[in-house]
Amino acid sequence: MTRCYNIRSEKKASVLTGNMRCPSCRALLDAPLPQCAQCGLSLAALDRKFGIVPLYSRYLTDRTERLSLRDAQHLRQALCLFQRKFPQLLFSVMLVDLHPPAPISEYAFWLINRARFSEFQATGAKNLELLLVIDPGAKEAALITGYGLENYVTEDDLAEALNAARPGLGTGDVASAINSCIDFMTRRLREIAMEIEAGQPETGGETVQEPAPETP
């Protein structure tokens, strides 16, 4: 009996689970370390840096007061619709002006771990959260996932979702930018879910047959 596997899916698996990066210095982490070997980042260090968790809502938090009530309502509806399509996931959005200025990657990493947007028990592999943090003042945005989504969504997917929001962010239309990001993630996650259901890898992968090990 031969064993078949797909090279591309194996490569993708290594990309998804093997490339652990420090959210601050982006150094590769060879192993799940308690702190970054290069910059010493840890969640405890960020607790001292950022202090108390700000008030937040489950779906949309606008601490910059840039969104109109109408836009905020529409965005909340879009995020609720996202959750109806993907019941296990939670997409939250936070608009914040960081004072003093800090890397938005560090703030997003700290916030998703401390704010608990979804259930208290959603830790480790059970955490399927998506958090979009936008700092309009510093003109930065970050999109971060929980541990559970690391197996499915690559950092390239997250970067493309942010690129979809770039035109709106550049013109100051934050609501449109957030909608674009939500739409992109909806399409991408739908593709990924359907691929998983079909049990088929992405197109373009090679199939290699490996002879089964000889039985004694």
Added chain:
Amino acid sequence: MNCLRHFLVIVTLSMLFAFCPSSFAQDAASPPSPSSATAVPENPFVQSAGPSKKPTSLKVKLGVAFALLTAAAGTLWISMRVWRAANLFDRQYHFPPPQTAALRLGANRSGGHLATIKFDGV
């Protein structure tokens, strides 16, 4: 709530438009002339047909049809919005839960799997 308000306004205006022509169509009825002495006596065995009804004017019919179409279109529009918000046009998607996760940096919810952008100068 705003959609419901707009819908009610549209329906009310449509109904007013539909019944407006009928008010102008009613002619001032002239009093009947007194019967003369030479009038033919009525046959009591003949059932009177009663006053003949005026046929419904085309304007009234068009108005009623327009009001009904407007009401149906408004109902359909509101329903589409509610159905879309309730995700009736799409299905739900699920992901198999991973067995383990590589907890790191002292974090138990996210390990920093993220992407960032700077959008100044766009």
